[in-house]
Amino acid sequence: MTADDSVLVRCPSCGESAAPRARFCENCGTALGPVADDPSLPSEVTLDVAPTVLDLDPPTGEAGRRRCAACGGLIADDGYCADCGTPGQSERDHFEERPAAWVAGVCDRGIRHARNEDAMALAASSTFAALVVCDGVSSAPDSDVASLAASRAARDVLVAYGPEGSSSVAGATSRRIAGWTDAMVAASRAAGQAVRGAAEQLAATKGTNVADDPPSCTFVAAVVDRDLIVAGWLGDSRVYWLPDAGPAEQLSVDDSWAQEMIAAGVPRAQAETSPQAHAITRWLGPDAADTDARCAATVPSGPGWLLVCSDGLWNYCSDAHEMGELVRRFAGCGEPHAAAAALVRWANAQGGRDNITAALARIAPTVTEQR
Amino acid sequence: MAEFSAEVFQNEFLSDGGTDVHAIVSVTCAGAGAAGAVGVTAGASATTDAVGAGQVAEIVAVDTSGSMQGRNMEAAKHAAAVAVDQIPDGTLFAIIGGSHVATRIFPYPNARVPMVAMEPGARNEAKRAISTMSASGGTAISTWLRLADDLFATVPAAQKHLILLTDGKNESEPSMHLDRMIADVTGHFQCDARGVGDRWVVEELRKISTALLGTVDLIARPEDIAEDFAALVRKSMARGVASVDLRVWAPQGSQVLFVKQVAPEVDDLTGRRTEVNPLTSGYPTGAWADETRDYHVAVRVAAKPVGSEQLAARVQVAVGGEVQASGLVKAKWSDDSTLTARISPEVAHYTGQAELASAIQEGLAAKAAGDEATATVKLGRAVQLAAETGNDEATSRLRKIVDVENEEEGTVRLKRNTAKLDEMALDTASTKTTRVRRA
Numbered sequence: 150m151t152a153d154d155s156v157l158v159r160c161p162s163c164g165e166s167a168a169p170r171a172r173f174c175e176n177c178g179t180a181l182g183p184v185a186d187d188p189s190l191p192s193e194v195t196l197d198v199a200p201t202v203l204d205l206d207p208p209t210g211e212a213g214r215r216r217c218a219a220c221g222g223l224i225a226d227d228g229y230c231a232d233c234g235t236p237g238q239s240e241r242d243h244f245e246e247r248p249a250a251w252v253a254g255v256c257d258r259g260i261r262h263a264r265n266e267d268a269m270a271l272a273a274s275s276t277f278a279a280l281v282v283c284d285g286v287s288s289a290p291d292s293d294v295a296s297l298a299a300s301r302a303a304r305d306v307l308v309a310y311g312p313e314g315s316s317s318v319a320g321a322t323s324r325r326i327a328g329w330t331d332a333m334v335a336a337s338r339a340a341g342q343a344v345r346g347a348a349e350q351l352a353a354t355k356g357t358n359v360a361d362d363p364p365s366c367t368f369v370a371a372v373v374d375r376d377l378i379v380a381g382w383l384g385d386s387r388v389y390w391l392p393d394a395g396p397a398e399q400l401s402v403d404d405s406w407a408q409e410m411i412a413a414g415v416p417r418a419q420a421e422t423s424p425q426a427h428a429i430t431r432w433l434g435p436d437a438a439d440t441d442a443r444c445a446a447t448v449p450s451g452p453g454w455l456l457v458c459s460d461g462l463w464n465y466c467s468d469a470h471e472m473g474e475l476v477r478r479f480a481g482c483g484e485p486h487a488a489a490a491a492l493v494r495w496a497n498a499q500g501g502r503d504n505i506t507a508a509l510a511r512i513a514p515t516v517t518e519q520r
Numbered sequence: 521m522a523e524f525s526a527e528v529f530q531n532e533f534l535s536d537g538g539t540d541v542h543a544i545v546s547v548t549c550a551g552a553g554a555a556g557a558v559g560v561t562a563g564a565s566a567t568t569d570a571v572g573a574g575q576v577a578e579i580v581a582v583d584t585s586g587s588m589q590g591r592n593m594e595a596a597k598h599a600a601a602v603a604v605d606q607i608p609d610g611t612l613f614a615i616i617g618g619s620h621v622a623t624r625i626f627p628y629p630n631a632r633v634p635m636v637a638m639e640p641g642a643r644n645e646a647k648r649a650i651s652t653m654s655a656s657g658g659t660a661i662s663t664w665l666r667l668a669d670d671l672f673a674t675v676p677a678a679q680k681h682l683i684l685l686t687d688g689k690n691e692s693e694p695s696m697h698l699d700r701m702i703a704d705v706t707g708h709f710q711c712d713a714r715g716v717g718d719r720w721v722v723e724e725l726r727k728i729s730t731a732l733l734g735t736v737d738l739i740a741r742p743e744d745i746a747e748d749f750a751a752l753v754r755k756s757m758a759r760g761v762a763s764v765d766l767r768v769w770a771p772q773g774s775q776v777l778f779v780k781q782v783a784p785e786v787d788d789l790t791g792r793r794t795e796v797n798p799l800t801s802g803y804p805t806g807a808w809a810d811e812t813r814d815y816h817v818a819v820r821v822a823a824k825p826v827g828s829e830q831l832a833a834r835v836q837v838a839v840g841g842e843v844q845a846s847g848l849v850k851a852k853w854s855d856d857s858t859l860t861a862r863i864s865p866e867v868a869h870y871t872g873q874a875e876l877a878s879a880i881q882e883g884l885a886a887k888a889a890g891d892e893a894t895a896t897v898k899l900g901r902a903v904q905l906a907a908e909t910g911n912d913e914a915t916s917r918l919r920k921i922v923d924v925e926n927e928e929e930g931t932v933r934l935k936r937n938t939a940k941l942d943e944m945a946l947d948t949a950s951t952k953t954t955r956v957r958r959a
Contacts, residue, residue, distance in 0.1 A: 220772070227834070227848055232799070234771035234821075234831030261827035500825055 218243050218257075241265055241293065245486065246508075249273035253486035254280065254508030255493045259461055260501030262287065266366070267459045267504035268296035270304035272311070278373040279307035280508040283340065283366040284386050284459040286432065291351050295344040295364035299433055302343035303336040303370055310335075311374070322377055322448060329372055330444045333381030337368050341433040341440030348435045365434025368442060369401055371457050373510055378455060381442030383431040385460055386506075388445075389472050392453035397473030400445045404431035421467055427460065452513040454480060454488075461505035462496045476509070485509035522552045522761045522808070524837040526847035529866035533852050533859040537823045540777065541832040543849040544866040544956075548812040553760035555611075555679055555807070577635060577677035577709075578607050578756065580749070581616040581664045583686040584623075588655040592687050592716055595742030601647045602746040603683065604638075606753035611638045612675050615650060618664035619657030620692040624671070625649045634674045658692030661728070662701035669705040678762040679807050680709035682732070683752050685745065687716045690724050698724070702731045710734050710806045712752050715948075716742055718940040722947040730787060733806035738948045740941055759807035761839060766815060769800040769834040774821040776833075779803055782870035783814035786877045786951040802838070814955070816870050817849060826853045869909055869956040876905040876914060880950035884921075884943055887934065896922075896934055904930030911954045917946040 215224040215237050222232030229236055238258065242265045247253040252273035258265035266285030272278065283300040285292025310318050310332035318328035344366060345359075352359040367384025380388035380400040385408075388400040402408060406428040410420035420426060433440055454476050466472050479491035492507040530543035555576045580603050582596045600615060607613050612635045615625040623629065626649040627636050636642050664684065672680045690698055711732035713725040716739045729736040739745050766789065770776050779801070781787040789803040796802045805813070819832045833849035854860055883898030899922050906914040907927045918924075920942040922932040 227831075227846065229831035229834075229848070230771075232772050234774075236829050236831070259827075260825050497825075501827065 241297075244269075245490070246271040247486045249275070249278065251485060251511040251513075252278045252280065252509070253484075253489050254282075254457070254506065255486075255489040256282075256506040257461075257493045257497070257501075257504065259503055259505050260497055262502075262504055264293050265504050266293040266296055267461065267506040268293070268300040268366070269506050269508055270300040271508055272304050272308045273373075273510070274311070274313060276373075276375045277311045277313075278510050279304050279311065279370065280372075280455070280457040280510060281307070281336070281340075281368075281370040282386050282457050282459055282506045282508060283368055283433070284384065284461075284504065284506070285364065285366045286429075286434070289362050289364045289434070291347070291364040292366055294351060295347050295434065296366035298343040298347040299340035299366055299368060303340040303368065306336040306339045307332060307370060307372055311372075318374065325374060325377055326379065326446045329374060329377070329379035329446065330381075332372070333370060333379060333444050334441045336370055337381060337383060337433070337442035338440050340368050341437060344433045345435050359435050363435040365432045365437065367429060367459070368433050368440075369457055370442070371400070371455055371510070373455060373512065376448050377446060378449060378512070379444060379446045381444045383433060383437075383440065383442055384429045385427065387456075387458055387460075387463055389456040389458070389469055389476075390447055390449065390453065391456060391469075391473040391476050392449060392451055393477075394451055397469040398447075399469045399472075400447060402443070402445075403429075404443070405429050417467065449512055452511075454485075455510040455512055457506075457508040458492075459504060459506040461501075461503035462492060462507050464503060465496055465499040480509070480511075483511060485511050522839070522844075523550050524548065524764075524839075524845040525550075526835060526837060526845040528835070528847040528849055529864050530849060531860075531862045531864045531867070532850040533854045533856075533862070534823075535857070535860040536826050536853060536855055538851075538853065538860070539820050539823050540818060541821060541849060541851045542816065542818050542864070542867045542871075543833070543835075543847075544782065544864065544870055545815045545817055545835040545847045545849070546812055546866075547766070547815065547837055547845065547847075549761060549764075549808045550810055552758070552808055552810045555757045555759050555762075575676070575678040575762070576610075576757070577612040577672055577675050577680045578753065579614045579616060579635075579668050579671060579680075579682045579709075580604075581618050581622070581668060581682060581684045582653065583619070583659065583688065584617040584653055584655050584657070585619040585659045585686075585688060586656050587659075587688045587719065590655075591742050593653070593655045595745050596685055596716070597650050597653055599685070599745035599749040600650045600653075603749040603753050604643055604646045604650070606750045606757075607638050607643075608757060609638050609640075611757075612636065612677055613638055613642075613646070614671050615646060616664055616667055616671075617653050618659075618661065618667075618686075620660045620663070621657070622663040622667035624667065625653060634671045659686065659688050659690055660692040660697070661686065661690045661724070662693055662697045665698075665701045665705050665711075665728070668711075669708055672709050679759065681756040681807075682709055682711040682734075683749060684711055684713045684725075684728065685716060685749075686713075686720055686725070688719050689721050695724075699727070702728055706731045707804065710756075712736075712756075714739055714745070714748060714752075715944070716740075716745060718944060722944055726948075733804065735785065736948055738941070738944050740945070755809065756807075758809040760810075761808040763839070764805045764808050765838045766803045766805050767796055767800055767834075767836040767838050767843070768803070768817055768819075769836070770819045771821060771831065772799060774819055774832070776801060777818035777820055778816070779818075780816045780874060781805070781813055782816045782874055783812075783953045783955055786874050786953055789815075800834075814866075814870065816867070816874070819849065821851055824851075824853055826855045828853050866956050870953065872905050872909040873911065873953040876902055876909065876911060877950045877953075879905060880914070880918070880946060884947050887921075887943075892934055896932060899934070900930040900932040902930075903927055903932055909954065913949065913952070913954070914946075917942070917949060921946055 217230035219235040220233040224237035242258040256269040283296035285296035369382040369386035382401040385403040385405040407420040407426040480488035626646040712734040713729040793801040879902035887895035925931040
């Protein structure tokens, strides 16, 4: 995908957001290419999957015994795998969602952390998907509760704006970009509210003050609405658009100390490995002043993978191009569930130093059909 | 109803790349009841694992070779009679006289039943039979074991126990015969072996008692045989749970390095492994009374990344194929050296005690072979370990064999003209361990 053959609302060279019709990047001056009029845009996208009902809940414990995440053996009554001895994981420590054949995600505790403070909530139908990932801040207690509440609240808001929702975003691409930007802000606010609600409930249960050490989390979401991808975020969880052909790109821009350093000219590798790299500058929580997601949109011109992930994955593969290579390596079959599971396994094999969440949507638009 | 419990002592933290997991698993049996007891406690008769009446068989095999002539023979006859007094009514029993051949003393050789249930009449007849025993001939212990095995095979008892007494070397047959016979009867019955005087060979009897899940001991004075036999019968009768297996599950791809009983005595079970399923090995431990036995289990697992947790072993107690208790041995990889550097005091203690046993045995063997240099080093190490692990009994026995120069450093000199009995006492007691002192 190049600036010439699609509508880009993010600068390909510096990542700065740009208005949908902007010709140059306001930040670095890069030409954003001629913007075609709406009628010429691919407006009808056929996704190569069968229609699927929305599955808003993660799969709960199957009847009977749990299976070992490492080897597939049965988890014995003592909580460990009967074959390989790996501790059985709780539903919260490891869960997977697959709301449609083209959308799936895996959320995993990783190796080093005692709890899984990442959370994920997915929804999808045949032409619509909402993928939400929240990463609990591990320095604050109960961030696992906060992140799960946040991700589910945000997903529900996004579903409400979807084609089967009560306030569907509709219209031409530019109108839908505006509509989804509003939806994304509504979703992040709802997520922030959910975190505050969870924090107050927890504080009431424990008899503590909400203001002391409040739980908090990041927020990142991506919506696929036919031909359009819209990303929204607070913090350093990410959305990548990884086309099969053409340059991979990170749609989100971290709200982090590292990103500020990168913006100031420090090399990415150096900024991301510094001790403060993971200090985030925006988040959701009772102590967060601003919970409006920043947004970016893109219209893919060809097939590819949409990846929404937490830093437990991208820490091992930050660069968009390398992430594209990695996903392609694991996604040979074109099946997002297996690919997401493989990405999580890979991150665990790199050391699993943080909770890991990888949610994927396989985008296979056919641009031949015109409205 | 017998209840088993298992407690695990270990440092579960491994450093990065660590693979070997060591743990002491302490297994306790409570409420075992009595072997062959009838309604001793309410509900005892309803339990399936307690040994019921008529399910216990006891045989006493007494050396009647020519060397026993005199004080030993009279003492042994007295002891066998005392043992008969201790065997409760209802217990199936027999008396064997052993020389280069084995003879059934009671039931009389012409009796139609090979073993009879104890009752007052049988007790009196048995004592009369014992009194007729006389010493002559050589010593071929394999024939005694063969006869005991044949007699036990005729009864359906769940729990079979042999007391074997000798005063001499197994000199009337090649040692291969005895080895083969031990292998043949292993698993059929348990055997406590006793040597009286100083002309028997500790290693010979240890071979028997180890394979047959019993003990070996020295009876220095003939007049002590009776009390020892009485104690052995009482101990045997207190074992209310007939046949207990220790099971060790280890994960796919791992290796069980060893399984050792470390208390009350050191007994390496590793070689007695039977397969329960591809991941689980079983080790027979014989009958249990109300008691605690400690096991040292070592498993080698594949190293996992720092932060990972892994179950390294499930150590289970199974009675009649049913798991009664389970202890979990874990591995957690950490880069925190304050966690990984710690050695479990229980593992350290029993590692020392097991090394103490082999240091004593190797030291005495070297001394017997005239290799004084090796004997001095090994027994010196034994003195050091006995002090470190607080095994005062071993320390006092060692001091009869060596002059200690420096206990901490384990420097000793071999004593001249030590009593053979003192060496044998040290040897037979070498496997006895002291329990770790719990804070």
